[in-house]
Amino acid sequence: MSWTTVADLLGLLSLLGGAMLCFAAGVGVVRFPDLLTRMHAGTKPQVLGLLLVLLGVWLRTRSGMDGLVLLLVGFFQLVTIPAGAHMVGRAGFRTGQVRPADIHPGRRERVDPSGEEAGPPPDDGARTPDG
C-alpha cells in the first residue's frame, strides 16, 4: 500500500468518526430531557465531529491551499459555536427553562429558583436585563 492509499483510508475513517459523532448528536438532541442537556448533546460532540470531518477532507484532498481553507473553517467554527451556544443557554436560563431542582445549592442567593435575578441590580449595567 502506498502512502496515498493509507491517507485515503485514514481520511475515510476520520470521516466515519465524524459521522458517528453527528449521529450521537442527533440521538442526544432527541433523547435528552431538557433544553440545557440537549445543548450538551447538540453543540458539543459536533465540535470534535466537525474537526474530524475536516481532517478527513484534508487527508483525502491533500492540497495545501485547501488545507488552509479547512483550517479556517475549523477556526471559525471553534469561535462561533460557543457564541451561539452561550446566547441560547443564557436565554433558556433567564426564561426559566431550568428546573429549580437543577440549580446547584452552591449558587449564590441572588438567583431565585425561577431563574430570575433577585437582589440589588448591578450599578455598572454590565448585565442588561434584556439579555
Next chain:
Amino acid sequence: MTLETVETVLAWMIGGLIALAALLTLTRITIGPSVLDRVVASDTLVSIVVSALGAHIALTGAASTLPLLISLSLVGFLGSVAVARFVARDRDPEPPR
C-alpha cells in the same frame, strides 16, 4: 475484499449516519417544545450540514463546495443568536392526554 469495496462500504456508512442524524434533529425541530429547543436543534442541523458537505468534498473531490463550507461555518450561528436575543417565555401548550 478489495480496497474499493471497503471505500464504498465506508462511504455508505458515513452517508447513512449523517442522514439519520439529520432526520433525528428534524424530529426535535418538529416536536419542540420551546423555541429554544428548536434553535438548538437547528444549530445541530447546521453542523450536520457542514459535516455532510465536508463528506461530499472528501468522497467526490468536488472542491468547489469549499466556499459553501466557509460561509456556513461563519454565519451558521447568527440565526440562533438572533432568536435567543428576542426569545420570551413561550412553550408549546402541553398536548392533551
Next chain:
Amino acid sequence: MRGRLLGRQLSWGSILWLTVVWVVLWRSPTLLTVVGGVAVAVLVLVAFPLPRVRVKLRLHPWGLVVLVSRFLWDLTVASIHVAWLAIAHGPTTRGAVMDIQLVAKEELLQTITAELVALVPGTVVIDLDARQRLLTLHALEVENDKDAQRVRRNVRAQEARVVRAFHPDPEAVLDPRRAREAALARPLGERKEER
C-alpha cells in the same frame, strides 16, 4: 504597531490577518489577490472600526502547547463520553447550573477560559460576570457536591492553563498566597477601581 488613515487607527495585525483570510478564500496566492486583500482589509477596518482591546498579554510558548494539547485531549475524551451518554441504553443524564469563581481579572483571559470551557463537552457556559469574575455554567452529570467539586476543579485547572499560556506573570495570579498579598497591598480606593 499602528498606522493611521482618515483619522482611524489601523492595526497592522488586523490588516495582515484579513489579508491572509482573503488570500486563503481565493485559494491562490497571486499578486492580485494579495493587493486586493490589503485593499479590502483597509476598507473593512476603516468602514467598520472595532473598539480597541487593551491587551497586556505575554505568550508563553510552552504554556500554549500544554493548553492546546490538553484541550484537544479533553475535547476528544469528553466528546466520546457525551456521545456515549446520548446513545447508551437507560435513563438519560441530567445536569445542574452552578457558579464558579475565576481567579484572573483580565476580561480577555476570562473570555478565553469561558470559550474553552464551552467547547469541551459536559459544560455549557450560561453567563460570565467579568466584574465579579463569576462564570455560570450548566454541567452534565452533577448530582451532589462531589460532582460539583469535580467540575469546579476542572474549570479552575483549565483557567490555570490559560493563565499559564497568556498572563504576563502567571504565578502572581495562581499562587493563592501571592494573590492575597497583592489584594491586601492595594489601597482600598484602588481595589474599587480594579476590573
